[in-house]
Amino acid sequence: MTRTFAALLALLAGAAQAEVSGASERRMFVEVKLGSYLPLVDRSFTGQVGPYQTVFQNAPMLMGELELDYEVFQKIGTLSFGLGAGYAEKYGRAKAVTNSSGVTTMLTEAQQQAQSTGIKVVPIKALAIYRFDWLLQTFDVPLVPFVKAGLVVMPWFITNGPSIEIAEGLRGEGVKLGFAGTLGLALCLDFLDKRLARDFDTSMGVNHTYLFGEVTLQEVFDVVATGPDFSSRHWMFGLGLEF
């Protein structure tokens, strides 16, 4: 029984190797992804309504991200190093005013529509990525789990009206530095049409096409200027091409 199973496994592996033997060399991986990004600004404001909730009603930002990886190891899974850059912004309405007497009052509906305030963040990441694609390469199993870890540099900007907000003499902009860890699962789409996938490789050099989802834990700290906490736990979904 064991022998039969081993022989079957060897046969499958051989067939799979033959299947991919004509494939072009794999060097790079590019990802384009979108996700919902909710910064943890309010997590330290326990027992009260936090500023993010006050201004943005705790609504998440839409974040877009582009990542490019270079593959350095392809024996058991694939190890890569990559760079990623993203962008997210969120706009809300000013909620309160202070008149010359120092009295803070709520704005009227019309006044609230008059001026917006916003957050813009630009997370830039240097990452090490491991994709366990041995099963895909060997047995044609289309699921590829992956893990990423790296450093994050995150410039941030807060606007009030058309310009950067200045509060108590401090400009609402700075840079955060931190780390990020990501777990994800990718579905290789080649099984949907193997002939088309092969043609895509032959004509464009794209070995595999993936749809993937990933969850990221991101902790960032102040480096330049003191600002809100833009750490997060967020999901992203996207399209990946290995070429």
Added chain:
Amino acid sequence: MRWVVLLVSVVSTVAAAQVAQTQPFRVRAEGRDTDTSLSFGAAECGSTLTIRWTYQPLLQQQVCAAVQFWTTDGECADAAGTNDRRLDDVASFLFTGATATAPRTGTFTVSVSSLSGFQGGDAGTCGAPATTKRHRVCGAFKTSNTFCGQSEYTARADPLNLVYDAVPPARPVITALRVQDSALAAEVAFGSDDVVSLSAEVRKQGDASFRSGGSTTVSASDSSATVRVAGLENDTTYDVRVFASDAVGNTSEPSDVSAGTPIRMLGFFQVYRDAGGAGRGCAAAPSLAGLALGLWLLRRRRA
């Protein structure tokens, strides 16, 4: 022999018809080859316009007379009328050359003040106020595809329209005056008379005179826009009025005055700091740079 004459006649007639349909003879303002119409305001009466004529013959055309150029208040005809103003004539030899299809081109000038629309204004202006008048720069020459004197026809230049426009845009309307931090934003509706910009004037309520308060450009498809007046004092009431201007510098009557009071508005950063954000949460966390410096100092002390 009759058949030959008839055939030549038919061919020349067809060729003439083709030339008439695709006449590559035109006049345009220098440097503005694609504009078939130019507008001028009353302030531009002293300007001189350089006109470039171009002629690209498609066939072996005989030029049978000097080429005429003129300006008219009406439509371009085969020759200048008695009320039209003759411009430079171009000798026929300039239109003929060693290479039959080689392009010919040249320039002449038109003094804008010589156009009738730019005359008859009051002292200090060169044209009648609040009027629009169209003029055309025309060109034509007698030509034949066989021999001059046989099957001659007139080739007209594709004309250039010159429009005197002293009609100001309609008064704009301030539909809303939004209160902002040290600013007021006027939402303005305006007519479709080629408005290219809106400008605002502002004064403290009670002051006699207005001062300039900002402007914005608009595109041809717009019918409303926002003009922001910045640099105002919060908690002070201001009067704002808006003017619309067209492409040739005509400015409308001012809109009705709207009043507003800028107030201090708190953006997210101020809300965050007012909530104590500056000294807690991420702000309270040690920065990585500070942490690295502390570790380095600690190692130096131990060493």
